[in-house]
Amino acid sequence: MxxxxxxxxxxxxxxxxxxxxxxxxxxxxxxxxxxxxxxxxxxxxxxxxxxxxxxxxxxxxxxxxxxxxxxxxxxxxxxxxxxxxxxxxxxxxxxxxxxxxxxxxxxxxxxxxxxxxxxxxxxIVTLGTAQSVLFTEGKLEKGQKVLIQGGAGAVGGAMVQMAKAAGAYVIATASGNGVALAKSLGADEVIDYKLQDVTNIAKDVDLVADTAGGDTQRKLFQILKPGGKLLSIATPPSQELAGQYSVNAYFVASDISSKTLQNGIELIETGKFQxxxxxxxxxxxxxxxxxxxxxxxxxxxxxxxxx
CATH class of the missing domain: 3.90.180.10 (Medium-chain alcohol dehydrogenases, catalytic domain)
Structure with missing residues (x-):
């Protein structure tokens, strides 16, 4: 072969x-x-x-x-x-x-x-990762506010749709053509991170789902409410900043199995996932x-x- x-x-x-x-x-x-x-x-x-x-x-x-x-x-x-x-x-x-x-x-x-x-x-990876971050670890609930860093990427786009389907208020960051894409996937707000400062727009967020890592991750601590969560699939977040802002922050290793994919599969089968x-x-x-x-x-x- x-x-x-x-x-x-x-x-x-x-x-x-x-x-x-x-x-x-x-x-x-x-x-x-x-x-x-x-x-x-x-x-x-x-x-x-x-x-x-x-x-x-x-x-x-x-x-x-x-x-x-x-x-x-x-x-x-x-x-x-x-x-x-x-x-x-x-x-x-x-x-x-x-x-x-x-x-x-x-x-x-x-x-x-x-x-x-x-x-x-x-x-497969996108649904399993989104499920792991948002629900297994993030415990996201209806009515909560979530910011998804990189909402037009493969995993980020899945997170936008799954968070919205769960009844969360969804803020996404994107740039270029990704802004319109993230909006079309259901994001309530889309921040163009190349033109806007996320810390000036997003406030009192319950959960930040970070798919990008790097220096931009450090700014995301500022938008969380006390007791909120910053979960990253890119780089381990600073524990020093987590303590400073009184939030929980850690790296998430995706648990991908038939069980963690089931929620996303059901959304696809009911036409609620693109x-x-x-x-x-x-x-x-x-x-x-x-x-x-x-x-x-x-x-x-x-x-x-x-x-």
Whole structure:
């Protein structure tokens, strides 16, 4: 089969298209999926650049890709939830940049019928991360005020929609075309962070969901009410500032499973969630796709089409 491999750590020049054997089912609870589309995520580049050597060590050569949409072509002896021919989405953690990949059935869901494979490959990490930040850790409730930093990105856009569906008052930050996109997704207010200072506009926020990190994160402490939460999926927040402003602030590692995806899937099936695919590349264009995402300013998800 065709697959993308990192031959070593480094820039996108280490990415190559190779021919490797189709993986075989190793566990009785695994399924084998013929991949139709795979999502491109920031962690793919972090692994490639060697930033995850301590927390996510990998052996080179390495096939990246943590989420896939496709068709089940084989099942393990213990699989009870799926059958051959089912169209599914799967969290794989690795090996999704390929024509075939295995996944544990507990991290597989039937693909929503309304979505194409490309759209379906865009929702796994985004829905699971949004659920983890907003509800599992953030405990967001109806009527509360939430600010989503980066509300036009793949994860941020999911957060806007899921927070709005839960009855929260949603403020999003975005720039350029992202301002209109975040508004169309349901944000009550959209702050153009390149033209406006968020600290002059947002006040008494219950929850800040930070997808950007960096220096901009430090300003977000000022807009929280005492006892509020700043949760980041980008960089660990300053505990010194958390103490100074009497808020809770910490990094959130997403818990992505069939359970955490269920809320988002229900929103999709009832027409209350819009998938956002920014651009689709062919599998052999994986290096270009990763560089496109790394360049920043991407509104929505980057997808690899696997043929």
């Amino acid at each position: 065709k697959a993308i491999q990192y031959k070593d750590y480094g820039s996108s020049v280490v990415i190559e298209l190779v021919e490797v054997s189709i993986p075989s089912i190793q566990s009785e609870n695994d399924v084998l999926i013929q991949v139709k589309a795979a999502g491109v995520n920031p962690i793919d580049m972090k692994i490639r650049m060697g930033f995850m050597k301590e927390t996510r060590p990998v052996e080179m050569p390495f096939i990246p890709g943590g989420e896939a949409a496709g068709i089940i072509v084989a099942v393990g002896a213990g699989v009870s939830k799926f059958k051959i021919g089912d169209e599914v989405i799967a969290l794989t953690r690795k090996n999704a940049y390929a024509q075939y990949v295995t996944a544990n059935e507990n991290f597989v869901l039937l693909k929503p019928k309304s979505l194409s494979f490309e759209e379906a490959a865009s929702i 998938t956002i695919v920014s651009k689709i590349f062919k599998l052999e264009e994986a290096a270009v796709a990763q560089d496109f995402l790394t360049a920043g300013g991407v509104n929505g998800k980057v997808i690899l089409l696997v043929e």
